[in-house]
Amino acid sequence: MAIGNRGWALWLSALLAIAGGSLAAIGWSQDSAQDPVAEYRAMMGDDNPAVFAEDRGKELWNTAQAGGKTLAATCDLGLGVGKTRGAYAALPRYFKDTGKVQDLEARVVTCLSRLGADTATLVGKRFGDGSESELESLTAYLVEQSRGVPMAVALSHPQERKAYDLGKAIFYYRAGTHDFSCATCHSQAGKRIRLQMLPDLATPEGARAAYTTWPAYRISQGEVRTMEWRLADCFRQQRLPELEYGSPAAVALTMFLAKSADGGVLAAPGLKR
């Protein structure tokens, strides 16, 4: 090929100028990237299709499982058996009966398995085939029960403190083919990938905005997705090994984010791209 390095460079800058020009012309600047979704949300107002999942979750919570008992009569989310209002705002937390720190999803799985549900299948399919499982419906309902409640994770038990520290370590740990950490994508203001704004999760404001709006109905998928799903999808974007559902790593990261969002008023299930 006769074209020299300099020729390529000229070519490239010409192309960039065209790309830059057309992007500017349609107004996709760094900070207005999120506007279409914001407009979409404004149009929907208080209407969020997550409400259908919430209804199904509520029914499941009150329906007798295989063993004849309901979750409502047996499941303790930390505030006492059957108490749902505000429970999500204090999760993850340490549970004496399991000897573990659990987030909402892990706790729901524990409660379901005690009633004889096939939780192995449930957990096996969770990030998979796109259809709503009991886990999505139940978390949608239980999270909705804390709407308007400020996040208040205690961190009073040593295990809770340990989970937080582990979650923070993972957040800043660089690994994978790209040598990224969560912080690589999530610790600067006003940055984006494609057209998605990258929330700055290292600030209380950013962490609150993100945490209080998950789980969420994903418009692009037509499904409610859970917080652990969000984390698993970022593991994928980071090229890390698959995040295991309910694993110490998943709960620890959730703990770190939940504590970082302290005081943020819950508005979930949210509505996301």
Added chain:
Amino acid sequence: MADPMKIRAALNGDVVEVKALMAHPMETGLRKGSDGKLVPAHYIETVKVACNGREVLSADWGPAVSKNPFLALRFKGGKAGDKVSITWTDSAGESRTDEVAIG
């Protein structure tokens, strides 16, 4: 049977504002499931909105409308207490009607 629609109808001056969420898969027929097979088409084809039995909107929909569709409309001539009813019919011949009183 599909889940009930969530409908709100509010009077704002002389305009009735209706907002409705419908639970429907809206399958295009072009998507493959996790088993690699095409998921059969299944989408809403017609939507009719009536106020006390009088038609105020009639729409033809198709596979390009999203899953769990949201519909908002405004019309004049309704008063508080009137019944707004919405009916959809889909490509599988299923149909659902729900109604709400204007508040």
